[in-house]
Amino acid sequence: MRALLLATSLLLPGTTMTPSTPTTVARLETLRLGQLQVWKLQDGRISLAASLLKGIDPAEARRLLGGQDAADTPVNAYLVRMPDRTVLVDTGMGKDPEEDSGHLAEQLSAAGMAPSDIDLILITHDHFDHIGGLLKADGTRAFPKAVVAVARREHAFWTEDPSHLPERLRDRASKLKALFGVYEKAGAFRLFEDGEELAPGLRAIPAHGHTGGHAVYAFTSEGRELWCIGDLIHFGAVQFQHPEAGVAFDLDGDRAVKVRQELFRDAARRKAVLAGAHLPQIVRITPKGAGYDAARP
Numbered sequence: 001m002r003a004l005l006l007a008t009s010l011l012l013p014g015t016t017m018t019p020s021t022p023t024t025v026a027r028l029e030t031l032r033l034g035q036l037q038v039w040k041l042q043d044g045r046i047s048l049a050a051s052l053l054k055g056i057d058p059a060e061a062r063r064l065l066g067g068q069d070a071a072d073t074p075v076n077a078y079l080v081r082m083p084d085r086t087v088l089v090d091t092g093m094g095k096d097p098e099e100d101s102g103h104l105a106e107q108l109s110a111a112g113m114a115p116s117d118i119d120l121i122l123i124t125h126d127h128f129d130h131i132g133g134l135l136k137a138d139g140t141r142a143f144p145k146a147v148v149a150v151a152r153r154e155h156a157f158w159t160e161d162p163s164h165l166p167e168r169l170r171d172r173a174s175k176l177k178a179l180f181g182v183y184e185k186a187g188a189f190r191l192f193e194d195g196e197e198l199a200p201g202l203r204a205i206p207a208h209g210h211t212g213g214h215a216v217y218a219f220t221s222e223g224r225e226l227w228c229i230g231d232l233i234h235f236g237a238v239q240f241q242h243p244e245a246g247v248a249f250d251l252d253g254d255r256a257v258k259v260r261q262e263l264f265r266d267a268a269r270r271k272a273v274l275a276g277a278h279l280p281q282i283v284r285i286t287p288k289g290a291g292y293d294a295a296r297p
């Protein structure tokens with residue numbers, strides 16, 4: 001199953017898996033916000049070509065990338081310990097011998113947790129680098145006690161009427177149904193509505209554009225906010241300063257730009273801490289010129 005998912009994954013020209021050098025487990029980044037303890041868990045790395053960027057002068061993009069033609073980009077999941085439950089946001093790419101990926105379990109263990117400690121898994125969207133860690137190599141659940149939650153709109157986007165999808169993505173429906181079906185059969189799969197409060201202090205914010213039902217998860221504790229923003233942004237060095245720049249991955253590019261601009265504005269106003277699936281660090285943003293400055297909170 002996983003091999004199939006990877007083989008038919010979203011890889012576009014310009015995206016390559018970073019060649020696997022035996023990896024040291026990435027250093028854990030952790031932070032406390034109110035009663036929340038948050039860990040960034042780096043599952044792997046990919047290299048994103050600068051040519052994937054759209055809506056920005058290529059010379060400016062290159063300058064912001066330090067003169068490089070590609071950005072070495074992490075693939076992150078996030079562990080959030082709430083007072084009453086332990087939540088994982090996304091699950092990384094899963095293990096593949098040819099790729100630098102599948103380090104989620106090691107990272108979890110470095111945070112002092114086991115897969116069986118996870119109560120709830122929130123999927124930001126159904127791209128392979130976010131759902132690849134859900135199953136073990138034998139096709140059984142990697143997180144035996146967790147309920148997996150996906151936005152109803154995201155699930156429908158991929159699994160109902162694939163005619164609106166680009167040709168290369170139309171075979172995804174059956175694979176996604178089989179993957180989530182493993183959890184569904186165990187009574188551990190749920191769909192939620194846009195904007196739904198999933199638990200006290202945990203809300204799903206619709207952030208469509210990158211995919212049809214992409215969701216951001218907002219955790220709140222003692223007036224502090226953590227937003228797990230998934231793929232709202234891919235190039236941290238470029239798109240904070242230029243939120244109008246999109247990437248070739250965004251299935252609805254115009255909408256993705258609009259949503260990014262709206263949510264960045266809101267996040268800056270609320271002083272929310274942002275945790276991105278492809279950001280090298282957890283940040284807080286403040287307005288700067290037509291864009292934002294991003295710094296450690």
Ligand SMILES: [Zn+2]
Binds near residue numbers: 127277
């Ligand atoms: Zn992604």
